[in-house]
Every structure is written in structure tokens, then in C-alpha cells.
Amino acid sequence: MKFVKVLERLSNACGVAGREDEVRALMKDLLTPNVDAVQEDRLGNVIGVRRGRNDAPKVMIAAHMDEIGLMVKNVTAEGFVQFTKIGGIDDRILIAQKVILHTEKRPLTGVIGSKPPHILKDAEKKKVIEAEALFIDVGASSKKEAEAMGIRVGDPVSFDITFTQLGDDVVVGKAFDDRVGCAVLASVMERLGDVDCTVYAVGTIQEEVGLRGATTAAFGLSPDVGIALDATVAGGVPGVKEVETSIKMRRGPAITVADRGLITHPRVLRLLIDAAEKGGIPHQLEAGLPGSTDAARIALTREGVPSGVISIPTRYIHSPVSMLSLDDAENAAKLAVAAIENVSQSF
Numbered sequence: 001m002k003f004v005k006v007l008e009r010l011s012n013a014c015g016v017a018g019r020e021d022e023v024r025a026l027m028k029d030l031l032t033p034n035v036d037a038v039q040e041d042r043l044g045n046v047i048g049v050r051r052g053r054n055d056a057p058k059v060m061i062a063a064h065m066d067e068i069g070l071m072v073k074n075v076t077a078e079g080f081v082q083f084t085k086i087g088g089i090d091d092r093i094l095i096a097q098k099v100i101l102h103t104e105k106r107p108l109t110g111v112i113g114s115k116p117p118h119i120l121k122d123a124e125k126k127k128v129i130e131a132e133a134l135f136i137d138v139g140a141s142s143k144k145e146a147e148a149m150g151i152r153v154g155d156p157v158s159f160d161i162t163f164t165q166l167g168d169d170v171v172v173g174k175a176f177d178d179r180v181g182c183a184v185l186a187s188v189m190e191r192l193g194d195v196d197c198t199v200y201a202v203g204t205i206q207e208e209v210g211l212r213g214a215t216t217a218a219f220g221l222s223p224d225v226g227i228a229l230d231a232t233v234a235g236g237v238p239g240v241k242e243v244e245t246s247i248k249m250r251r252g253p254a255i256t257v258a259d260r261g262l263i264t265h266p267r268v269l270r271l272l273i274d275a276a277e278k279g280g281i282p283h284q285l286e287a288g289l290p291g292s293t294d295a296a297r298i299a300l301t302r303e304g305v306p307s308g309v310i311s312i313p314t315r316y317i318h319s320p321v322s323m324l325s326l327d328d329a330e331n332a333a334k335l336a337v338a339a340i341e342n343v344s345q346s347f
């Protein structure tokens with residue numbers, strides 16, 4: 001399947017942290033043709049194993065399957081759905097979104113309502129409405145009716161946005177953090193030839209709420225090297241200063257030097273930079289982003305696992321209208337493949 005099709009399917013799939021089922025099923029399908037075995041661990045991480053010629057070293061390459069979203073917290077007597085946020089969401093992007101409530105019975109459409117401008121007071125116009133004050137309108141007239149529709153406390157809620165391609169290279173959609181990583185992971189396994197090392201391709205759960213799946217997956221696999229494939233903040237748009245992030249879309253994948261949770265092991269950093277330079281793959285170095293990735297947890301597994309991150313610059317990350325360049329994603333896959341092919345010389 002073409003990369004853009006894979007990304008489209010992954011982006012349109014829903015997998016708010018803790019409810020990754022739809023993405024998990026897709027990842028199993030995508031990995032199966034290119035690995036020796038696919039398994040699911042007890043918490044729901046998907047692990048594809050590709051055994052190398054001599055089994056050593058073991059590389060864990062991970063992308064998280066979960067996305068940010070909402071969760072039903074309460075249904076009011078009038079039938080309005082109040083919610084809590086799952087993962088990092090700016091309250092200002094919530095108003096006027098169309099959402100899908102994933103009830104046990106069936107998916108339901110709702111909208112996040114707000115007060116029309118006609119009746120807004122001047123002071124209200126300047127204020128951010130906090131998530132706690134917002135609600136989802138599902139068209140129900142009472143709590144009883146909402147419950148009859150199947151809505152329960154704890155139901156996951158995702159943004160209702162369809163993947164769209166803009167021109168040849170640029171796409172827009174939801175959950176590119178980290179479905180682009182998942183798509184790149186599938187592509188890496190497809191491109192990978194015979195290698196010395198054993199590769200564990202892992203789709204992890206619950207990254208957005210604290211890097212949880214990677215923690216247990218890495219413990220179970222005990223790899224020698226870890227690589228996380230993730231999305232990162234792309235600047236280069238009005239309002240984002242160069243000092244806040246110098247990473248830009250269409251300049252190639254970013255190689256993390258350090259973020260809040262990880263200082264990339266020098267040998268892994270060398271491996272990634274060498275792979276990019278020798279392969280003529282455009283890339284950018286990233287330092288100082290106040291976030292983190294699965295690599296932070298992989299690195300601290302057992303006695304420690306030298307780890308690094310390859311990420312795809314993504315504009316408007318953690319919003320329903322994330323944007324990225326397909327070329328950047330393709331180059332991320334090339335970079336990861338080149339690094340894996342050279343891993344046995346460095347570890």
C-alpha cells in the first residue's frame with residue numbers, strides 16, 4: 001500500500017489513549033507481512049519481531065498508537081456531555097469542534113457548543129473558556145435520552161476530522177502525533193532488507209498520558225538500542241519564534257539531541273547522524289523541546305538502553321488539523337532503515 005494511504009487509514013482511525021483497539025488492529029495488519037511474528041503484550045502494545053542473521057544486537061523501534069482526545073466525565077440533567085481532556089490539549093482549540101463519542105453501542109456525533117457572538121459580552125470575548133466549562137451537545141434532551149443513546153462515563157471522544165491531501169507533498173489530519181510514526185514504522189519494516197540485528201517493531205499504548213506502554217514493552221523486550229519514531233513541533237509559521245523551535249516542515253526528519261526526558265546517548269546520536277549524512281538524507285537536529293517521547297522510558301529500562309528519537313516535523317501538533325510533509329516522513333523511514341542497517345557495527 002502507498003505510504004499516503006497507510007497514513008490516511010491510521011489518521012482516520014480512532015485511538016484515544018487507553019482505547020487504542022482500532023489502531024492496534026491496523027498495526028497488526030500492517031506489520032504482519034514484514035515480520036516473523038506479531039504479538040500483543042498484556043497491556044496492549046503490539047510487537048512485531050524480525051529476527052536478524054545472528055540475533056544481536058536487539059533494536060526496539062517504537063511508535064505510539066494512542067492520540068490525544070477527550071473522555072466523558074458527566075452527563076447533565078439536560079443531556080449535555082461534560083468531559084475531561086486526555087493528553088495535552090489547548091482549551092482554545094476545543095470550541096466548535098465536531099467530535100465522535102465512542103460508546104459501547106456505536107459511535108455518536110456531537111459538537112462542542114459555545115455562546116454565539118450576538119449575546120457575548122465584551123469581557124467574555126477576551127476570555128479563554130476552560131475545558132471544564134465546555135460541553136458536548138449530542139442532540140439529547142435529557143440525561144435519560146443521552147444514556148439511552150449509549151453514552152456512559154468514561155467513553156472516549158475523538159475529533160471528527162477526515163484526512164486530506166493538499167497538493168503533492170502536504171497532508172492535513174488528526175492524530176499525526178503519532179500516526180505518522182506508526183506509518184513510518186510500517187514503512188521501515190517493509191523497506192528493511194536482511195540485517196544482522198533483531199528488530200522489534202513496537203506500537204505502544206498510552207504515550208500521551210505518560211509514556212506508559214513503552215515502559216512495559218521495553219522491560220519485556222530488554223533491547224540493546226532504542227529508537228522512538230514520533231511527531232515533533234514544527235515552527236516556521238507566524239507567531240512561533242526561532243528560539244522556541246528551529247525545526248521546520250519540509251527540512252527533513254528531526255534527530256533529537258536532547259528533550260525534557262532524554263539526552264540522546266552519544267553512540268545513538270552518532271549512528272543516526274552518520275546514517276543521515278552517508279545516505280544524503282536531509283535532517284535537522286533538535287534540542288531543548290519541553291516534551292518527551294517513548295525513548296525517554298526505553299532509555300531507563302533495566303540497566304539502561306542507549307536510545308534516540310527520529311521525529312517528523314508537524315505543524316499544529318495536538319490539534320485536529322495537524323499538517324506534515326510526506327517527504328519528511330519518507331526521509332524519516334529512510335533514516336531509520338539506514339540506522340538499523342548500521343547498528344551491529346556500533347553496538
Ligand SMILES: [Zn+2]
Nearest residue numbers: 177178230231
Ligand atoms: Zn507523540
